[in-house]
Amino acid sequence: MRPSDVYRLANANLWRTRLRTVLTTLGVIVGIGALVSMVSFGVGMQKNITDEIRRHDLFTTIQVTPADLDLEGVMSGDVSSVAGPRDPSVPVLDDQAVDDIRAMPGVLVAFPEVRFPATIRFNGREARVNVQALPSDMGLHPPFDEIEHGRFFTSDDERSIVLGERTLRELGLRLRESGREPVSEGVESQEALAVVSADSLLGRGVVLVSSVLDESRVPHAMATGSMPLREVETTLTIVGMRERSSGFGFARMAPDATVPSGTGREIPRLGFTSIWDLLASGGEAETEYPAVHVRVESMDDLESVRWAIEERGFSVLALADQLEEFRRQFLIMDALLGAVGTIALFVASLGIINTMVTSILERRREIGVMKAVGGSQGDIKGIFFVEAGTIGLVGGALGLVLGWLVTRVANAVLNYHLRPEGVPFTDLFHMPAWLVLGALTFAVLVSLLAGVYPAARAARVDPVEALRHD
Amino acid sequence: MTPILEARELSKTYRKGATPIPVLNGVSIGVDEGEFLSVVGRSGSGKSTLLNLIGGLDTPTEGGVLVRGVDISSRGQLGLALHRRQTVGMVFQSFNLIPSRTAFENVTLALIFGEHPSRDRRRRAEEVLDSVGLSHRLNHRPGEMSGGEAQRVAIARALANGPEVLLADEPTGNLDSATSDEIASLLTELNTDRGLTVIMVTHEEPLAQRVSHRIVRLLDGRVVSDEDADRSGKARREGSAR
Numbered sequence: 001m002r003p004s005d006v007y008r009l010a011n012a013n014l015w016r017t018r019l020r021t022v023l024t025t026l027g028v029i030v031g032i033g034a035l036v037s038m039v040s041f042g043v044g045m046q047k048n049i050t051d052e053i054r055r056h057d058l059f060t061t062i063q064v065t066p067a068d069l070d071l072e073g074v075m076s077g078d079v080s081s082v083a084g085p086r087d088p089s090v091p092v093l094d095d096q097a098v099d100d101i102r103a104m105p106g107v108l109v110a111f112p113e114v115r116f117p118a119t120i121r122f123n124g125r126e127a128r129v130n131v132q133a134l135p136s137d138m139g140l141h142p143p144f145d146e147i148e149h150g151r152f153f154t155s156d157d158e159r160s161i162v163l164g165e166r167t168l169r170e171l172g173l174r175l176r177e178s179g180r181e182p183v184s185e186g187v188e189s190q191e192a193l194a195v196v197s198a199d200s201l202l203g204r205g206v207v208l209v210s211s212v213l214d215e216s217r218v219p220h221a222m223a224t225g226s227m228p229l230r231e232v233e234t235t236l237t238i239v240g241m242r243e244r245s246s247g248f249g250f251a252r253m254a255p256d257a258t259v260p261s262g263t264g265r266e267i268p269r270l271g272f273t274s275i276w277d278l279l280a281s282g283g284e285a286e287t288e289y290p291a292v293h294v295r296v297e298s299m300d301d302l303e304s305v306r307w308a309i310e311e312r313g314f315s316v317l318a319l320a321d322q323l324e325e326f327r328r329q330f331l332i333m334d335a336l337l338g339a340v341g342t343i344a345l346f347v348a349s350l351g352i353i354n355t356m357v358t359s360i361l362e363r364r365r366e367i368g369v370m371k372a373v374g375g376s377q378g379d380i381k382g383i384f385f386v387e388a389g390t391i392g393l394v395g396g397a398l399g400l401v402l403g404w405l406v407t408r409v410a411n412a413v414l415n416y417h418l419r420p421e422g423v424p425f426t427d428l429f430h431m432p433a434w435l436v437l438g439a440l441t442f443a444v445l446v447s448l449l450a451g452v453y454p455a456a457r458a459a460r461v462d463p464v465e466a467l468r469h470d
Numbered sequence: 471m472t473p474i475l476e477a478r479e480l481s482k483t484y485r486k487g488a489t490p491i492p493v494l495n496g497v498s499i500g501v502d503e504g505e506f507l508s509v510v511g512r513s514g515s516g517k518s519t520l521l522n523l524i525g526g527l528d529t530p531t532e533g534g535v536l537v538r539g540v541d542i543s544s545r546g547q548l549g550l551a552l553h554r555r556q557t558v559g560m561v562f563q564s565f566n567l568i569p570s571r572t573a574f575e576n577v578t579l580a581l582i583f584g585e586h587p588s589r590d591r592r593r594r595a596e597e598v599l600d601s602v603g604l605s606h607r608l609n610h611r612p613g614e615m616s617g618g619e620a621q622r623v624a625i626a627r628a629l630a631n632g633p634e635v636l637l638a639d640e641p642t643g644n645l646d647s648a649t650s651d652e653i654a655s656l657l658t659e660l661n662t663d664r665g666l667t668v669i670m671v672t673h674e675e676p677l678a679q680r681v682s683h684r685i686v687r688l689l690d691g692r693v694v695s696d697e698d699a700d701r702s703g704k705a706r707r708e709g710s711a712r
Contacts, residue, residue: 005582016570366568372527373580373627374555376548463527467566 001379010386017359024355025395027348028443032399035341036431036439037406042334044407044430046327053319057142060108060299062318064101064292064309066093091313093289101294104308106301111135111261112289116269120167120257121207121233127170129256131208133264141295143242144258149175149198150240156262161206162240164256169193173201175241201238208234208259210269232268243424345443348395349450352388356454360384360461367458368466377459384455385448392447396440403439404431472539473500474667475524475557475635479533482519482691493519495691496533501635506661506668508678508699511688517671518639520688524669525560525637526550555584559628563640565620567612573599573623574608577630584631598626602656618649625656629666636660638670642677654681 014021053059067090091097093112102110114133119126138144139152144162153160168175174193214230222228236259259267296305299320306316360367367380407429415425482494494516501507509517522528524535526542529550534541542553554560559580567576577595586594599605602622612620621641628636638657642650658681660666672678678685682699 001583001585002588004588009582365566369566369568370579370583371551372525372554372560372562372566374551374583374631376551378548379551379583464522467527467562 001375001382006379006382006386007390010383010390013359013363013383014387014390020355020358021391024348024351025391025398027351028345028392028395028447029399029402031341031345031348032396032439032443033402033406034344035338035442036400036403036435037410037429038337038341039334039435039439040403040407040429040431041410042330042337043432043435044428046330046334047430048426048428055142057295058319059323060296060302060320062294062296062302062306062309062316062320063113064093064294065290065315065317066090067313067315093292093314097312097314098289098292100312101292101309104305106296106298106305108295108297109135109137109141110292110294111138113291113293114261114264114289116210116264116267118211118257118267118269119209120161120163120171121209122171122204123173125171127167127256129164129167129170131210131257131259131264131267133259133261135261147240148243150202150238152240153260156260158239158260159234159236159263160239160260161208161236162242162258163206163238164258165241165243167256168201168241175243198241201241204238205235206238208236208257208267210234210267212268234267236263345446349446352391352447352450353454355391356384356388356451357457359387360454360458363458364461364466367461368463371461371463372467380461381455381459384458385451388447388451388454389444392444392450393440395447396443399443400436400439407431473536474503474538475669476500476536476539477520477524477533478536480520480523480530480535481532482516482523482528483531493691494523494530497688497691497693498533499686499693499696501667501669503634503667504661504665505684506658506670506682507684507686508682509669509671509686509688510673510675510678512673514690515688516691517673517688519691521560521637521639521669521671525558526553527560555631557633558635558637559631559633561621561624561628561636561638561641563643565612565617565624565644567620567623567627569612572609572611573604573615573626576612576623577627580627580630586631594630595626598629599623601629602626616649617645618652621645621649621653622656625653625660629660633666635667635669638668640672641670642672642674650677657681 095112098110098112101107111134116131118129118131120129134144134153136153136156136158139147139154144152147162150162152162165175172194174195176195176197209231211229212232214228217228217230220226220228294305294309296302302318302320306318309316367375370380370383411428414428415423419425477497477499480494480497481492483490483492485491497516497520499507499509499520509520511517519528523530526535527550529543534543536542537553537557542549542557545552567573568579571579574595577598578591581591581594596605596608599608602625604619604622604626607615607619607623612623615623621644625636625641636657641657642653645653654677657668657670661668661681670678670682675685679699685695685697685699686693687695
């Protein structure tokens with residue numbers, strides 16, 4: 001018996017009981033639809049985040065901290081490493097240390113962590129921002145090598161600022177998308193955002209308001225319980241504007257406002273680093289940094305640079321270290337999402353078994369005839385296997401279509417709800433080739449597995465019994 | 471001369487729970503090429519069981535079925551399937567046609583298992599249906615045909631793969647006497663004109679006498695007589711007049 005004959009007989013049988021076949025196949029369609037849409041959500045999330053990290057070159061980024069700073073401890077609430085008196089033998093992250101790191105082979109760029117809260121005043125409105133000071137060298141590297149509007153800094157001392165999209169929104173502004181009208185007028189009017197062109201903002205001045213410790217107000221503050229702070233205004237020119245690249249909240253990757261490192265140093269502030277100013281004596285703490293960000297040329301350089309930095313007595317934290325853990329977490333998430341779909345497919349496979357066992361009972365005489373005219377047990381098994389496999393293949397293929405449609409609808413709905421929050425259109429789902437082929441193979445395999453028992457049972461039908469004259 | 475088909479010391483015992491039910495008990499029959507043998511006996515005598523064993527649909531408890539001296543059970547289930555496919559063609563009392571398929575499709579089903587090249591199947595199916603006088607019924611389903619026509623389709627299906635032996639289990643049992651005669655004539659014709667060996671099981675002794683060369687009588691699973699039959703001149707005349 002040729003494979004084409006097996007296929008033809010199987011299809012004829014399925015067609016003969018088409019309503020039952022359709023209903024059984026529907027089970028597989030729903031199962032595969034659920035499976036692929038859920039897994040594609042997990043895969044999409046992983047892809048979006050990984051792409052974001054890759055785009056910002058974060059896999060080649062390491063963070064250097066003083067060895068006595070237990071970063072994980074601090075993050076989990078244990079401040080003993082920063083609370084006690086400092087050990088003078090522990091090397092500090094000062095400008096010299098930054099220069100030394102910068103000179104290491106494989107290091108592309110190294111800059112100290114300078115970050116402080118401030119308020120930006122523009123056009124009569126205010127925005128609370130998190131200012132990061134960056135060296136102008138960073139303009140050569142992602143994400144600052146591609147500023148959507150304007151440019152990055154050309155020197156470390158220019159009195160300029162690059163604003164993030166969130167800051168602009170807080171200032172009541174929305175950039176007109178180049179070459180087209182704003183997509184949704186309703187959203188703009190609802191939030192009362194003024195749609196402006198980027199060119200109209202470039203070159204204009206903003207006032208950066210930072211807070212500093214006002215020693216003269218300390219006695220008064222102690223008496224009243226208020227903060228002994230005073231505001232300092234610095235005028236900066238807008239040279240560039242960045243749009244948020246994704247809706248996944250990588251605020252640290254895309255700071256709200258960026259200033260040149262030299263300018264940042266000059267701006268009077270009470271930043272996170274100034275805690276040392278309060279505790280340490282003299283001005284030496286002024287040149288110490290809580291962290292230094294290092295970007296290496298490639299992931300191959302990561303180990304040698306890490307080793308060299310650790311040799312100098314600093315701690316190193318690399319995102320690449322987290323990569324495996326990160327992948328494992330996503331694998332678990334994908335497995336959990338996939339499990340839900342698999343349960344649906346399992347139920348569908350019970351449907352297949354049920355349908356085929358019913359079919360055997362109905363087709364006993366036919367099976368007997370097939371045996372009488374020379375059909376072997378293998379031939380009969382083959383026919384039932386192909387029937388189960390066909391249900392799996394057709395159900396799997398249509399399930400993929402259903403899954404794809406579900407992801408498109410869900411994506412449209414989710415994006416519609418995320419848009420008012422300033423999240424640009426993002427495809428939250430990703431259906432790579434491996435998922436498509438894997439789901440199809442899985443559907444066929446599960447269906448074939450469901451066909452094992454019915455096929456074996458059909459092959460065992462006793463022709464004498466089946467053909468007995470009633 | 472070696473018989474084309476031989477049942478050697480065939481025994482078959484079924485079991486109902488722990489109780490053995492012997493149906494055949496040491497039956498030995500040889501059939502020569504071109505012979506028309508009838509097996510007659512009362513209900514429960516074991517004649518259908520004998521035919522099923524000879525046809526390879528069932529396996530004996532003891533003994534064996536030999537085709538030109540070779541035991542068909544020596545090659546296992548696949549060997550039995552090949553025996554059913556190549557050596558024998560079977561016809562049943564209740565026709566056993568697939569109701570949802572046309573006459574043509576019922577015949578083609580046998581050809582599919584017979585490994586006929588697909589391009590030859592149509593021609594072959596039409597040929598055998600024509601040979602039983604049903605060229606005008608190709609696309610009719612069993613439900614749209616008379617009993618005689620349905621049995622002719624069943625005979626055409628049995629002939630499709632060119633068997634050496636035709637096994638007919640009460641082929642006229644469901645038919646009225648006129649149609650029975652037609653089917654009997656067809657079987658005789660196949661035997662006489664084409665030299666097809668026929669083994670027919672029937673409880674109708676007169677029919678057996680009319681169409682067979684030899685009659686074996688079974689009683690309680692044993693052969694009680696094995697003797698030549700005298701084919702009536704009437705049956706032959708009817709056969710040649712067709």
